[in-house]
Structures are given as structure tokens and as C-alpha cells.
Amino acid sequence: MLDKPLLINGTWCAPxxxxxxxxxNPATGQTIAKLPICERDDLDRALAAAEAGYRTWRKMTALExxxxxxxxxxxxxxxxxxxxxxxxxxQGKPLAEARGEANAAAEHIEWHAEEGRRAYGRVIPxxxxxARQMVVKEPVGPVAAFSPWNFPINQLVRKIxxxxxxxxxxxxKPPEETPSACILLVKAFQDAGVPDGVINIVFGVPxxxxxxxxxxxxxxxxxxxxxxxVGKALGAMAAxxxxxSTMELGGHxxxxxxxxxxxxxxxxxGVMLKFRNAGQVCASPTRxxxxxxxxxxxxxSFVAGAQALKVGDGLADGTQMGPLANPRRLDxxxxxxxxxxxxxxxxxxxxxxxxxxxxxxEPTVLSDVxxxxxxxxxxxxxxxxxxxxxxxxxEAIERSNRLPFGLAAFAFTRSLAxxxxxxxxxxxxxxxxxxxxxxSAETPFGGIKDSGWGSEGGTEGLxxxxxxxxxxxxxx
Ligand code: NAD
Numbered sequence: 001m002l003d004k005p006l007l008i009n010g011t012w013c014a015p016x017x018x019x020x021x022x023x024x025n026p027a028t029g030q031t032i033a034k035l036p037i038c039e040r041d042d043l044d045r046a047l048a049a050a051e052a053g054y055r056t057w058r059k060m061t062a063l064e065x066x067x068x069x070x071x072x073x074x075x076x077x078x079x080x081x082x083x084x085x086x087x088x089x090x091q092g093k094p095l096a097e098a099r100g101e102a103n104a105a106a107e108h109i110e111w112h113a114e115e116g117r118r119a120y121g122r123v124i125p126x127x128x129x130x131a132r133q134m135v136v137k138e139p140v141g142p143v144a145a146f147s148p149w150n151f152p153i154n155q156l157v158r159k160i161x162x163x164x165x166x167x168x169x170x171x172x173k174p175p176e177e178t179p180s181a182c183i184l185l186v187k188a189f190q191d192a193g194v195p196d197g198v199i200n201i202v203f204g205v206p207x208x209x210x211x212x213x214x215x216x217x218x219x220x221x222x223x224x225x226x227x228x229x230v231g232k233a234l235g236a237m238a239a240x241x242x243x244x245s246t247m248e249l250g251g252h253x254x255x256x257x258x259x260x261x262x263x264x265x266x267x268x269x270g271v272m273l274k275f276r277n278a279g280q281v282c283a284s285p286t287r288x289x290x291x292x293x294x295x296x297x298x299x300x301s302f303v304a305g306a307q308a309l310k311v312g313d314g315l316a317d318g319t320q321m322g323p324l325a326n327p328r329r330l331d332x333x334x335x336x337x338x339x340x341x342x343x344x345x346x347x348x349x350x351x352x353x354x355x356x357x358x359x360x361x362e363p364t365v366l367s368d369v370x371x372x373x374x375x376x377x378x379x380x381x382x383x384x385x386x387x388x389x390x391x392x393x394x395e396a397i398e399r400s401n402r403l404p405f406g407l408a409a410f411a412f413t414r415s416l417a418x419x420x421x422x423x424x425x426x427x428x429x430x431x432x433x434x435x436x437x438x439x440s441a442e443t444p445f446g447g448i449k450d451s452g453w454g455s456e457g458g459t460e461g462l463x464x465x466x467x468x469x470x471x472x473x474x475x476x
Pocket of ligand 1: 150206379
């Protein structure tokens with residue numbers, strides 16, 4: 001499947017050069033495939049294809065586009081098992097999570113297929129007698145999209161679905177470390193009848209590809225999901241070409257547990273959210289600010305929950321947490337734990353690699369972590385929870401807001417007034433109170449401050465792919 005990994009103008013093809021990237025199974029550390037990666041002339045062909053594809057696709061009605069997208073969604077559902085199996089082998093997450101991600105991809109496509117039909121403009125009463133004033137929404141143009149390895153399907157499908165729903169073509173660069181499920185996803189769109197050139201897929205050396213595509217006058221919009229430094233660099237490149245951009249970047253989500261909260265429920269959900277995808281989630285809770293009165297009981301439940309998790313190969317029965325996706329994360333997580341302990345934190349459980357094969361790390365809980373520890377300031381992106389005792393709600397909110405990140409925030413309380421305070425005062429693009437309520441197709445997903453610019457999903461994600469044209473006309 002990986003010998004012809006580029007999709008250019010409707011044809012799966014090999015790159016013109018002979019460079020390759022290695023694809024590893026994180027559960028074994030073994031190389032399982034070699035992925036041929038693109039050269040500049042492949043990018044030139046993709047750009048020409050996206051330009052031509054855009055002309056075809058934007059002319060089709062939103063209804064026709066939506067029908068094709070609905071067919072793609074159905075194919076993704078049919079092929080969800082194969083997509084999920086590939087995802088586990090290359091990314092490591094448990095099969096149940098991968099199945100959920102594949103089926104959610106179908107939902108994203110369906111929702112966008114419908115919402116594309118509602119790219120409404122408006123009519124503004126004119127001050128000139130007999131004149132008509134209209135605001136018309138048009139597709140922004142060909143999109144360059146860069147998606148990461150932590151949710152290989154989910155991150156890619158949001159970018160493709162929003163672009164297609166708006167009438168844009170796209171050149172997407174999925175992650176080189178987890179290519180197979182991405183290729184299957186795109187095959188579903190192709191088999192559903194998306195015209196040639198509308199979706200183009202390239203794999204390459206990330207900075208080479210992004211710099212070249214973003215600089216091209218053909219590209220009118222840039223969409224990136226990944227780390228803050230890379231997002232800032234790509235955002236600056238997009239801005240210098242006066243191109244629209246959506247940047248979905250890193251987070252460092254606070255998880256506040258007020259003294260009146262349902263502590264057991266907050267701990268159980270916290271364990272699920274923290275260790276999902278081995279913590280490699282931009283919206284993963286990372287800093288647990290727990291009020292004094294319930295700190296010890298929360299800690300006890302949370303640690304017990306973390307210790308009970310079954311870690312293993314994502315394809316093995318009963319696995320609840322798989323390996324980390326790559327050795328970079330293993331090194332980073334080890335560093336965060338050592339640093340926190342040397343700063344005075346208590347290691348409640350975990351803290352070590354598991355075995356010599358693959359990239360496994362124990363679900364780890366640190367308590368009483370001082371604010372100056374690196375894990376309280378840099379995104380951990382791994383299976384480590386940092387528990388902190390706080391006195392007042394003021395303190396919890398102030399500490400939650402002290403970082404330049406502002407992606408997700410979670411809070412638990414039984415008081416309506418306190419919930420309202422959290423909703424109002426937490427500086428984050430998404431605030432979820434007493435449950436996990438973010439990341440569905442119909443709701444905006446995105447951050448503020450360093451965590452990004454713009455949203456994916458919801459009407460906001462579609463708007464991000466539309467331009468405004470004002471038309472004023474008067475009868476001849
Ligand atoms: P990284 O910063 O090198 O890469 C992150 C992602 O960006 C990868 O998919 C990579 O291919 C891509 N990328 C890197 N440089 C690029 C460039 N110049 N042009 C285009 N794409 C580029 O780090 P990493 O080791 O792969 O991941 C670790 C960090 O990335 C984490 O600490 C986390 O902050 C961030 N990350 C965030 C998300 C997210 O969902 N927001 C997803 C994956 C990684």
C-alpha cells in the first residue's frame with residue numbers, strides 16, 4: 001500500500017526521487033514499512049492538480065458535493081476496522097480507541113456534507129433606491145494542510161471535510177509516522193467520487209513541504225495541527241503571503257476539582273481523559289488543581305485508577321493504554337518525571353519505561369508538584385498527571401490561567417455559581433464542566449493565546465474556509 005503513497009490529480013503514485021521515511025510499530029519499536037517521500041517536482045504537480053481541482057469542485061453545487069461526501073462517510077464506516085487496525089500498528093493506541101476514531105471520522109464527514117449546504121450569505125437593505133446589496137460566501141481556494149500523528153484520522157478528516165464542504169481543494173500532508181490509515185481514509189473519498197485534483201496527498205520532509213506549499217500563490221489557506229513553535233512559524237509564513245490560516249496547537253489543560261465536586265466521578269473521568277491515547281492529546285488534562293478539602297480523596301481514587309490501567313499492545317485484548325507513539329515522547333516524558341521529582345514532587349505511581357521493546361511508559365501520577373517544575377510549564381504530551389493542592393477557587397483559576405496556553409480547561413463543582421465562574425474566567429478556547437464535552441463535529445475545537453488561531457468543527461470551521469464577497473447591483 002505504501003509503494004505509491006502520493007495522490008496527485010486522482011492517481012496514486014510514487015515520488016520522483018528515492019528518499020524514504022521509516023514507519024515503526026510503537027509496540028515493538030520495529031520498522032514495519034518504508035514510506036517513499038516527495039520531491040519538489042511532486043509538489044509542483046500537486047499544486048497544479050489542486051488548482052485545476054478547485055476549478056471543478058467550486059463549480060459543483062453544495063448538494064452534489066454533499067452527496068459525494070456522504071458516500072465517503074459510508075465507505076469510511078464500512079472500512080473502519082481496517083483503518084483502525086492500521087492506526088494501531090503505526091500509532092499504538094488501543095484498538096477500541098482507534099475504532100472510535102475511525103467511526104468519528106465518518107461523523108465529521110457527514111456533518112460537513114450537510115453544513116456545506118448552509119454557507120448562507122445575507123441581503124442588506126440598500127440606501128440607494130432600486131439597488132440590491134448581497135453578502136456572498138465563496139470558497140477561499142486551495143488549502144495546504146498539515147496534520148499530526150496522535151490522531152492520524154481525526155486530525156486529517158477535519159481538514160479535508162471542512163475544505164471540501166466549503167468548495168475548496170486541498171493538498172494534505174498527513175504524518176509520515178502514521179501514513180497507512182490516512183491513505184485508507186483518502187481512498188474512501190476517492191472511491192466515493194471526489195473528482196481528480198480535489199484531494200491531493202503528499203508525504204515528505206515536513207519543513208520542506210510546508211515552506212514550499214505555503215509560499216505558492218496557488219495556496220490560499222493554511223491549516224496546521226501540531227506544536228506551538230511549528231504553528232507560529234507556519235502562521236508567520238501564511239501571514240507574509242496574506243493567506244488565511246487555522247492553527248490548532250498545543251495545550252496544557254487545567255483540571256480543577258472544587259471542594260463541592262463529585263470527587264469520585266471527577267477522578268474516574270480524569271483517569272480516562274489523562275491516559276487516553278497515552279496522554280498524547282492536545283486537550284489532555286495535565287495540571288490537576290484540587291481543593292484542599294478533597295485533595296487526599298481525589299488523589300487516592302486517581303492513583304488507584306491509574307494503577308489499574310492495563311498497558312499493552314493496542315491490538316491485544318483488554319489493553320487500555322498503548323505505547324507512546326515514538327521514542328521522542330518516551331525521552332520527553334522521562335525527563336518531565338525526573339525533573340518534577342528533583343523539584344520536590346512526590347512520585348505516587350509509575351514513572352518508568354516498561355520493558356525494552358517498544359515505547360511503553362507506565363501511567364504516572366505526581367503529587368504536590370511545584371509550579372517551577374517543567375511539567376507545570378511545558379506541554380507533557382504523555383501519560384503523566386501532575387496533582388497540585390490549592391486553597392481557594394481564586395487560586396485555582398489564577399494558576400490555571402498563568403500559562404501562555406489556552407486550549408482546553410476542565411472543572412468540577414456542584415455549584416451553579418462556581419460553574420458559571422469557571423465558564424467565565426477560565427482562559428481557554430474550550431471549557432468543559434462536570435463532563436467531557438468537547439471535540440464533536442458540530443462544535444468548534446480550537447484554542448486561544450499560544451494554543452492557536454481559529455477553530456475546526458462547528459460552523460466556525462466552515463467559515464474559516466469561506467471568503468466574504470459583497471455585491472451591490474442595480475437594475476440596468
Ligand atoms: P514536532 O513539533 O516536530 O511535530 C509536530 C507535528 O508537526 C508533526 O506531525 C510534524 O510532522 C509536524 N511538523 C513539524 N515541523 C513541521 C513543519 N516545519 N512543517 C509542517 N509540519 C511540521 O514534534 P513531535 O515530536 O512530532 O510532537 C511533539 C509535540 O508536538 C508535542 O509536544 C505537542 O506539543 C505537539 N503536537 C501537538 C498535536 C496537537 O494535536 N495539537 C499533535 C501532535 C503533536
